[in-house]
Amino acid sequence: MVSIEQLKAKPFYLSEEDIKWVEDTLASMSTEDKIHHLFCLITYNDEEEYCKFIAQQVRPGGFMSRIMPTAECISAIEKMQKYSKIPMLVAANLEAGGNGITSEGTILGRPMEVGATHEVEQARRLGEVCGVEGAAVGCNWSFAPIIDIDYNWRNPITNTRTFGSEPELVRDMGKAYVEEVQKHGLAATIKHFPGDGRDERDQHVAPSINDLSCEEWDKTYGAAYKASIDAGCKTVMIGHILQPAYTRHFRPGIEDKDIMPATVSKELVTDLLRNQLGFNGLVITDSTTMAGVASLISREKMVPLTIAAGCDMFLFTKSLEEDIEYMTKGYEQGVFTEERLNDAVTRILALKASLKLHQKQAEGTLVPTLEEAKKLIGQEKFIRWSKECADKSITLVKEEKGVLPITPQKYKRILFYPLENKSAGTSIFSIDDSQNTKFKEALEKEGFEVDVFKPFEGFEGVMQPVKEFTDKYDLLVYAASLQTKSNQTVVRIEWANPMGANVPIYCHTIPTIFVSFENPYHLVDVPQVRTYINCYCGFNTVIESLVEKLTGKSEFKGTSPVDPFCGKWEAKLVR
Numbered sequence: 001m002v003s004i005e006q007l008k009a010k011p012f013y014l015s016e017e018d019i020k021w022v023e024d025t026l027a028s029m030s031t032e033d034k035i036h037h038l039f040c041l042i043t044y045n046d047e048e049e050y051c052k053f054i055a056q057q058v059r060p061g062g063f064m065s066r067i068m069p070t071a072e073c074i075s076a077i078e079k080m081q082k083y084s085k086i087p088m089l090v091a092a093n094l095e096a097g098g099n100g101i102t103s104e105g106t107i108l109g110r111p112m113e114v115g116a117t118h119e120v121e122q123a124r125r126l127g128e129v130c131g132v133e134g135a136a137v138g139c140n141w142s143f144a145p146i147i148d149i150d151y152n153w154r155n156p157i158t159n160t161r162t163f164g165s166e167p168e169l170v171r172d173m174g175k176a177y178v179e180e181v182q183k184h185g186l187a188a189t190i191k192h193f194p195g196d197g198r199d200e201r202d203q204h205v206a207p208s209i210n211d212l213s214c215e216e217w218d219k220t221y222g223a224a225y226k227a228s229i230d231a232g233c234k235t236v237m238i239g240h241i242l243q244p245a246y247t248r249h250f251r252p253g254i255e256d257k258d259i260m261p262a263t264v265s266k267e268l269v270t271d272l273l274r275n276q277l278g279f280n281g282l283v284i285t286d287s288t289t290m291a292g293v294a295s296l297i298s299r300e301k302m303v304p305l306t307i308a309a310g311c312d313m314f315l316f317t318k319s320l321e322e323d324i325e326y327m328t329k330g331y332e333q334g335v336f337t338e339e340r341l342n343d344a345v346t347r348i349l350a351l352k353a354s355l356k357l358h359q360k361q362a363e364g365t366l367v368p369t370l371e372e373a374k375k376l377i378g379q380e381k382f383i384r385w386s387k388e389c390a391d392k393s394i395t396l397v398k399e400e401k402g403v404l405p406i407t408p409q410k411y412k413r414i415l416f417y418p419l420e421n422k423s424a425g426t427s428i429f430s431i432d433d434s435q436n437t438k439f440k441e442a443l444e445k446e447g448f449e450v451d452v453f454k455p456f457e458g459f460e461g462v463m464q465p466v467k468e469f470t471d472k473y474d475l476l477v478y479a480a481s482l483q484t485k486s487n488q489t490v491v492r493i494e495w496a497n498p499m500g501a502n503v504p505i506y507c508h509t510i511p512t513i514f515v516s517f518e519n520p521y522h523l524v525d526v527p528q529v530r531t532y533i534n535c536y537c538g539f540n541t542v543i544e545s546l547v548e549k550l551t552g553k554s555e556f557k558g559t560s561p562v563d564p565f566c567g568k569w570e571a572k573l574v575r
Contacts, residue, residue: 304330
């Protein structure tokens with residue numbers, strides 16, 4: 001059981017009054033109440049009956065809010081809190097800015113955009129934007145920062161959601177975010193323990209493996225986690241990721257078939273995170289609907305094993321009624337003990353007490369008013385910071401001398417190649433699906449004449465002659481907007497028919513510029529391109545800053561936080 005000393009210690013720092021509330025609340029809860037309190041659910045709207053049902057009948061410990069307009073978001077959170085006897089934890093994916101919970105929120109920049117500035121202050125600013133705008137709508141729990149390390153350029157989900165592939169940079173920026181966001185009344189969550197980015201598989205759809213040795217892990221991921229834990233980070237999210245070296249370290253002789261993702265691994269959650277790294281806060285699983293764990297163990301076994309492994313909260317359900325039944329049955333059958341149940345619920349309540357939710361509930365201040373929120377969301381300072389981050393992050397990776405800067409006098413006629421993978425569907429991490437269109441319009445506003453490339457209907461022998469391009473165009477501009485997506489196992493360019501009609505084959509004949517708004521690794525597919533730019537994000541401020549740099553009004557200042565050449569020597573060449 002969690003001791004009084006632990007409740008008084010980092011990261012809770014509870015007072016005697018806070019501890020009494022935790023103890024009294026726990027004592028007032030039935031076993032059913034406690035089991036229900038282990039769940040963190042999700043809401044997509046402010047429908048009254050749904051909010052009332054969740055808060056009064058299901059009685060979870062908290063919920064995550066998907067992105068909604070500010071008024072609807074406040075309404076949903078207010079209803080949930082109003083109908084809940086115990087104040088709820090309210091989470092959101094505040095990874096890039098307040099836009100992670102309200103559609104009117106500011107996006108300071110995706111983590112890799114922040115990483116490309118190599119200024120820790122930018123990560124601190126990210127924490128402030130997320131903290132202020134999250135709190136403005138009643139959010140008290142940030143499912144960020146991501147302190148995964150993007151070692152593998154093939155990984156389809158880490159990518160620009162990380163600060164990069166430099167362990168020290170990830171460590172320092174993660175710590176800065178944690179310290180700042182928690183100043184604003186939100187609990188930070190470092191994720192996805194034990195660390196994504198080594199594998200090329202997406203834990204949403206397949207088990208992912210962190211293959212480092214214990215010694216290598218300690219110096220990289222371990223150092224990043226330890227820094228944020230020492231800084232007082234209140235929560236850790238557990239990924240559906242295997243870490244075989246540490247599993248074998250704590251269970252010598254374990255058979256390969258018994259090595260499991262951290263979600264259900266006592267060796268990783270209790271032995272490594274709790275005991276070795278000294279984490280005393282709340283542990284929550286990543287979404288339990290993901291195949292990364294569901295494909296390795298039956299759901300009936302998995303649900304209670306998460307708590308037995310040392311997790312305190314269970315994120316989302318596949319079938320609400322069934323998952324609660326599985327959790328209850330697991331408790332009744334001794335998969336996890338009453339002591340472990342009380343321990344988990346005590347940490348949930350302790351987190352709430354550390355955020356002063358019980359006091360705010362008594363005061364009626366759990367959720368700000370819409371008028372208060374509007375004063376804080378999208379404020380001028382945050383917009384200015386977003387522009388500064390864009391200015392300092394955009395990276396000129398390769399340059400053919402003499403091509404930049406571009407002006408209408410030098411390159412009046414542009415052939416524009418928009419690259420998008422529409423077949424991959426949308427992403428919950430998407431910011432805008434019209435980045436390429438906005439970029440084209442920004443070029444036209446500068447005075448360029450821009451035609452959009454359309455594949456010619458013809459194969460060998462009847463294809464367009466080179467002369468049709470050289471006579472008509474002064475510059476070719478490629479704009480790639482291929483966002484990382486859950487459930488997408490690869491982020492690569494899909495070329496047009498016939499025969500890859502839009503592949504950059506004229507870069508030796510006509511000046512060519514390739515811009516990536518999202519994935520920083522496209523040079524693996526276009527190594528022949530001589531001028532290549534990474535933006536890490538396609539938000540409006542980034543597009544504006546990019547055009548300023550292309551036209552010579554501003555310098556390129558970003559430094560890539562990853563290897564944009566993907567280890568390919570030929571991609572570095574300017575032939």
